[in-house]
Amino acid sequence: MPFTLFPDTRLALARDALAGLSVGDALGSQFFVPGRHPEDLAAGRLPPPPWQWTDDTEMACSVVGALAATGRIDRDRLALDFAERCEPYRGYGPGAVSILRLIRTGTPWPVAAASAFDGQGSCGNGAAMRVGPLGAWYADSTRRAAEQARASAEVTHAHPEGIAGAVAVAVAASLATRARLDGDRPPPDRLLGAVAAALDPAGEVHRGVRRAVGLLGRRAAEAADALGNGSRVTAQDTVPFTLWVAATHLDDYPAAIRTCVEAGGDVDTTAAIVGAVVAAHAGVGTPGGVPDGWLAAREPLPDWTP
Ligand SMILES: [Mg+2]
Numbered sequence: 270m271p272f273t274l275f276p277d278t279r280l281a282l283a284r285d286a287l288a289g290l291s292v293g294d295a296l297g298s299q300f301f302v303p304g305r306h307p308e309d310l311a312a313g314r315l316p317p318p319p320w321q322w323t324d325d326t327e328m329a330c331s332v333v334g335a336l337a338a339t340g341r342i343d344r345d346r347l348a349l350d351f352a353e354r355c356e357p358y359r360g361y362g363p364g365a366v367s368i369l370r371l372i373r374t375g376t377p378w379p380v381a382a383a384s385a386f387d388g389q390g391s392c393g394n395g396a397a398m399r400v401g402p403l404g405a406w407y408a409d410s411t412r413r414a415a416e417q418a419r420a421s422a423e424v425t426h427a428h429p430e431g432i433a434g435a436v437a438v439a440v441a442a443s444l445a446t447r448a449r450l451d452g453d454r455p456p457p458d459r460l461l462g463a464v465a466a467a468l469d470p471a472g473e474v475h476r477g478v479r480r481a482v483g484l485l486g487r488r489a490a491e492a493a494d495a496l497g498n499g500s501r502v503t504a505q506d507t508v509p510f511t512l513w514v515a516a517t518h519l520d521d522y523p524a525a526i527r528t529c530v531e532a533g534g535d536v537d538t539t540a541a542i543v544g545a546v547v548a549a550h551a552g553v554g555t556p557g558g559v560p561d562g563w564l565a566a567r568e569p570l571p572d573w574t575p
Pocket of ligand 1: 324359360
């Protein structure tokens with residue numbers, strides 16, 4: 270049934286997804302510190318705070334800021350926000366740093382984004398890692414979520430797979446949030462099927478999401494083995510597994526994040542993507558949502574975050 274979402278509600282939903290994203294990012298990145306082991310998390314032993322967030326969170330805060338300011342993605346403004354707010358020590362990849370440096374020094378974003386990787390554009394997971402809150406903002410329309418996710422991706426990711434990764438995550442977050450508003454828990458196969466239907470069937474991200482449907486109910490290690498765990502740092506190698514985890518653990522944030530940590534790979538990014546989608550559905554400080562103690566352990570978000 271059609272319904273109206275007022276801007277304050279959209280922002281509240283996007284902020285829950287951002288909380289899930291940033292806690293997943295910050296906790297996930299703790300497992301790159303020597304001496305930290307996934308078994309500790311499984312046993313309920315959390316790393317000592319504060320948990321510092323990384324590039325995933327910094328860029329996601331800019332996406333939410335852009336939506337809060339104008340209600341839609343203005344690509345020129347978003348590109349500049351990404352470029353001006355980039356703190357390279359936050360774990361940005363070398364490709365991202367060079368694109369953002371070009372934009373900051375006056376190169377138009379279409380030229381900067383197209384210049385990456387010898388003119389093929391980036392198919393990295395950077396556009397997917399920051400987009401979950403945008404999907405929550407557009408809980409009333411997967412079509413709008415997909416279209417605005419594409420706009421948010423294009424400013425840095427010119428490769429079709431890099432864009433498809435962002436569209437897939439945004440559509441998943443939109444559906445997860447919509448289900449929260451409706452009081453439903455979408456069956457995992459239906460959620461993944463709807464995401465796949467929003468993607469170009471010729472693309473690798475699409476094929477990966479379809480493959481993820483066939484792996485539902487299997488062990489996470491088996492799913493990661495078949496789908497990838499982000500260790501190649503591409504959207505194709507990151508997004509299908511993250512959506513498998515989110516669909517499987519949609520009402521259990523701690524279990525979803527533990528699954529990412531145990532699967533290894535690009536853990537801050539897999540946990541950021543999964544965290545955004547699951548928190549969009551399960552909320553913050555709610556049963557199955559982002560635990561209050563985890564949120565308190567996360568470094569505060571930038572002071573310009575809406
Ligand atoms: Mg990161």
